[in-house]
Amino acid sequence: MATNKEVEVPELPETEFLAAREDVVKRVLSQQPDDEILYDLAELFKVFGDSTRIKILYSLFENELCVYDIARLLNLSQSSVSHQLRILKTSKLVKFRREGKSIFYSLDDEHVREIISMGMEHVEE
Amino acid sequence: MATNKEVEVPELPETEFLAAREDVVKRVLSQQPDDEILYDLAELFKVFGDSTRIKILYSLFENELCVYDIARLLNLSQSSVSHQLRILKTSKLVKFRREGKSIFYSLDDEHVREIISMGMEHVEE
DNA sequence: TTAACATATGTTCATCTGTTCATATGTATA
DNA sequence: TATACATATGAACAGATGAACATATGTTAA
Numbered sequence: 349m350a351t352n353k354e355v356e357v358p359e360l361p362e363t364e365f366l367a368a369r370e371d372v373v374k375r376v377l378s379q380q381p382d383d384e385i386l387y388d389l390a391e392l393f394k395v396f397g398d399s400t401r402i403k404i405l406y407s408l409f410e411n412e413l414c415v416y417d418i419a420r421l422l423n424l425s426q427s428s429v430s431h432q433l434r435i436l437k438t439s440k441l442v443k444f445r446r447e448g449k450s451i452f453y454s455l456d457d458e459h460v461r462e463i464i465s466m467g468m469e470h471v472e473e
Numbered sequence: 474m475a476t477n478k479e480v481e482v483p484e485l486p487e488t489e490f491l492a493a494r495e496d497v498v499k500r501v502l503s504q505q506p507d508d509e510i511l512y513d514l515a516e517l518f519k520v521f522g523d524s525t526r527i528k529i530l531y532s533l534f535e536n537e538l539c540v541y542d543i544a545r546l547l548n549l550s551q552s553s554v555s556h557q558l559r560i561l562k563t564s565k566l567v568k569f570r571r572e573g574k575s576i577f578y579s580l581d582d583e584h585v586r587e588i589i590s591m592g593m594e595h596v597e598e
Numbered sequence: 599t600t601a602a603c604a605t606a607t608g609t610t611c612a613t614c615t616g617t618t619c620a621t622a623t624g625t626a627t628a
Numbered sequence: 629t630a631t632a633c634a635t636a637t638g639a640a641c642a643g644a645t646g647a648a649c650a651t652a653t654g655t656t657a658a
Contacts, residue, residue, distance in 0.1 A: 368542040388596045390524040397519030417493040459595040470584040471513045574634045
């Protein structure tokens with residue numbers, strides 16, 4: 349779906365650069381994914397960039413939970429949890445199933461665990 | 474450095490939960506890293522959560538570049554690039570070396586590439 | 599159908615964030 | 629040392645964001 353632009357690389361005159369040689373300029377420009385993709389990527393990380401959402405994702409690391417229990421476990425308001433779950437849902441980071449009055453959320457994707465784990469490694473130094 | 478809290482898990486009465494069984498509650502609480510770690514983790518992802526910074530990081534994926542050339546390549550102002558590089562520097566995502574009047578930035582860490590690549594996989598579906 | 603419960607949504611508000619513009623700092627060269 | 633150049637920093641402002649509160653929606657059971 350996402351395609352890097354491999355064909356039409358804008359030809360900036362090399363002389364305008366300070367140090368970068370022509371091959372480097374070309375490489376960077378051709379490797380750079382489309383702006384739209386980069387925007388989406390930033391949007392994705394933005395979702396991970398809130399400690400409430402991180403806590404929610406972590407609580408779902410190895411089990412599904414309903415909204416009420418997430419709120420209870422993490423000492424958050426129901427409203428706040430629900431709002432954040434909506435964002436996580438929109439980003440396809442969590443999925444859900446209904447069971448009676450409750451709705452159980454779980455991680456949608458193995459990527460979620462991988463991304464968080466990778467971040468953890470960096471944070472833990 | 475970062476340690477999960479394995480010892481003192483607050484004992485919430487199970488009856489207050491809706492659906493989660495006691496073992497699940499205990500597991501979640503014992504797995505959840507310290508708040509401080511989770512906060513740092515969110516802070517890290519927040520840094521990735523801006524398309525300007527993502528673009529800058531991508532431009533440094535396979536080569537070092539000086540500030541002026543980054544700005545030129547990405548069509549950004551020098552000031553903006555410099556401000557963002559400072560944030561990336563603070564988060565230990567980029568390192569730099571001086572060469573005459575120019576300062577060359579590069580990715581600090583293999584984690585950076587891995588985190589971005591992982592995010593890309595999710596975005597690309 | 600009504601009441602109670604679980605979750606979702608809309609709105610408001612204080613706070614945070616990124617950009618721009620102006621200026622400062624640091625470096626090399628004439 | 630004076631000047632130009634490369635980068636960094638400070639201040640101000642507009643736009644984004646998360647929390648809280650009130651309320652709506654959807655589900656079950658009486």
